[in-house]
């Protein structure tokens with residue numbers, strides 16, 4: 001059994017004033033049992049306090065989401081979201097209080113490719129298709145369409161054998177009062193901010209365009225035109241900078257301005273809009289891999 005202590009919540013900590021270098025909210029364990037491989041996430045006792053603190057920050061930053069500090073609420077959201085998106089092929093359940101267990105999804109998380117400099121437009125397109133597919137799922141908690149809240153690249157598991165990405169990590173939730181379009185365009189922004197912060201400059205536009213083309217919803221992509229402008233000041237601006245992994249202001253301004261121009265020129269729209277709503281997304285794969 002290999003145990004990993006993966007603290008993605010260090011993002012929250014750095015946002016909250018660089019007081020704590022790395023906060024570990026969960027323990028994550030990979031387990032093999034009778035041929036089945038699963039990942040088991042357990043909440044640490046201090047998580048509630050830390051997430052309460054993070055939520056105070058999100059409130060101040062007017063971020064449209066909250067971390068699920070209550071272990072029961074988190075557990076339910078983690079398991080239900082996984083099953084909404086991946087059952088019947090893969091399953092999640094709650095083996096004990098304050099924990100969630102999920103089947104291993106094939107592939108590696110896209111942060112590995114992003115940080116290793118090996119991310120490609122094909123991978124970004126796979127993430128775009130997965131987000132599009134996930135955004136069509138119904139979700140009782142929203143009494144409407146599902147959204148993720150934190151779809152940075154580390155929360156996509158990409159399988160290069162099938163060119164398929166799948167979403168994981170359901171730790172935060174968008175504010176329930178927000179309409180689906182707001183939540184969905186926020187998910188697009190979060191992915192783009194994470195990618196913009198750490199990608200090689202020559203790979204930025206091909207990957208960002210491939211992601212939005214594969215997401216294939218020109219109306220939502222249009223909403224990004226406003227969202228790609230940074231808040232001017234305060235906690236909202238600090239959160240923006242954290243999301244961009246602290247790259248220089250000049251660099252992200254250039255990257256986002258190029259993307260806004262591309263959106264306006266139509267080069268982020270799907271080549272064939274009717275293909276966009278093919279639930280398998282494979283029409284789009286074919287186009288982007290041959291074109």
Ligand SMILES: Nc1ncnc2c1ncn2[C@@H]1O[C@H](COP(=O)(O)OP(=O)(O)O)[C@@H](O)[C@H]1O
Nearest residue numbers: 006007008039102103104105109154157168169
């Ligand atoms: N179901 C899964 N299938 C494959 N890998 C997983 C799965 N769950 C977690 N992982 C691995 O563990 C890492 C951390 O899991 P995640 O749910 O994102 O927790 P955290 O809240 O720490 O970010 C992922 O990036 C991935 O590498």
Ligand SMILES: [Mg+2]
Nearest residue numbers: 008154155169
């Ligand atoms: Mg994660």
